[in-house]
Amino acid sequence: MKNRILLICVFVSGFAALQAQQLPQYSQYLINDYVLNPAIGGSHDYFEAKSNNRFQWTGITDAPRTFILSMHGPLKYENMGIGGYIFTDVTGPTSRFGVYMSYAYHIKLTEKMKLSLGLFGGMLQYNVDGSKISMVDKGDPLSNQGVQSVYLPDAGFGLYWYTDKFYVGASVPQLLQNKLKLSDTTDILGTLKSHFYVTAGYKFQAGDKFQIEPSVLMKYVDPTPVQFDISARVIYDKMIWLGVSYRTMDAISFLLGYSYKELLMFGYSYDYTTTELQNYSSGTHEIMIGFRFISKKKEDKPVSDAMY
Known part of the structure; x- marks a missing residue:
């Protein structure tokens, strides 16, 4: 009975999200920040590919599951960058699939400081499986209709001011604010509202081997309150990192990661839920795997601190 009630809550929260926080959470945004901006x-100065698998609220039936695969890097002329990513996000009878491409232009401000402007565009598919929904009103168009889908264009932009030691970024996905309507017989379910992200971080050198990186991510979508991810991690010898993050109104995250020869990366995070869902869920798990395509000419050069 508890799982049935929780399933209803998860499904209802999925539709409520159409008027609130709609995009997936990522605890490892520190490592795969490209998906936000x-x-x-x-x-x-290299291409990198990363994948994130997020298993949210384990122990709750049909809780959100998110997968993302991204890749980006510089063009031959180093003041331009391209990239792209795909993602799937499934919650109960609802699911989303997106494909995006991006372009960025990097302006050199000083010898070590740059400002980047980026755009992305793509297509979003939103699905509702009516066969998994039991409606009180049997005449509801969503009831027993199988999978209904809608395809929508999407776009966003971002700014990124950075050096090897610090960064400040801002981005706005879902700029087009499309209305979500599955068919001519269904009402508008909601609006894909613009989200506003602001990130900032700094790396402090602590001796020869250690670095400390505090960071913050601010998220806002009308009409919900502003949410913050306040994080800090310790990096040892550009190889191992441990961190902790507090997401207001949601969870505390514990992070760890390993980099093999500055080419292959592995990251893991565990979110301990601080809401009432902690009574039913054993937490959230997220796994990240990444690879950097560094040419032989660059292997002898020290790799930028910004990649960790």
Whole structure:
């Protein structure tokens, strides 16, 4: 009975999200920040590919599951970057699939400082499986209709001011604010509202081997309150990192990661839910795997601190 009630809550919250926070959460935004801001594309002198798998609220039936695969890097002319990503996000009878491409232009302000402007565009598919929904009103168009889908264009932009040691970024996905309507017989379910992200972080050198990186991510979508991810991690020898993050009104996250020869990366995070869902869920798990395509000419050069 508890799981049935929780399933209803998860489904209802999915539709409520159409008027609130709609995009997936990522605890490892520190490591895969490109998915939040297209201006980051090409900010390193190599291409990199990363995947994130997020299993939210384990223990609750049909809780959100998110997968994302991204890749970005510089063009031949180092002041431009390109990239792209795909993602799937499934919650109960609802699911989303998106494909995006991005372009960024990097302006050199000083010898070590740059400002980047980025754009992304793509297509979003939103699905509702009516066969998994039991409606009180059997005449509701969503009831027993199988999978209904709608395809919508999407776009966003971002700014990124950075050096090897610090960064400040801002981005706005879902700029077009499309109305979500599955068919001519259904009402408008909601609006894909613009989200506003602001990020900032700084790396402090602590001796020869250690670095400390505090950071913050601010998220806002009308009409919900502003949400913050306040994080800090310790990096040892550009190889191992441990961190902790507090997401207001949601969770505390514990992070760890490993970099093999500055080419292959692995990251894991565990979110301990601070809301009432902690009574039913054993937490959220997120796994990240990444690879950097560094040419032989660059292997002898020290890799930028910004990549960790």
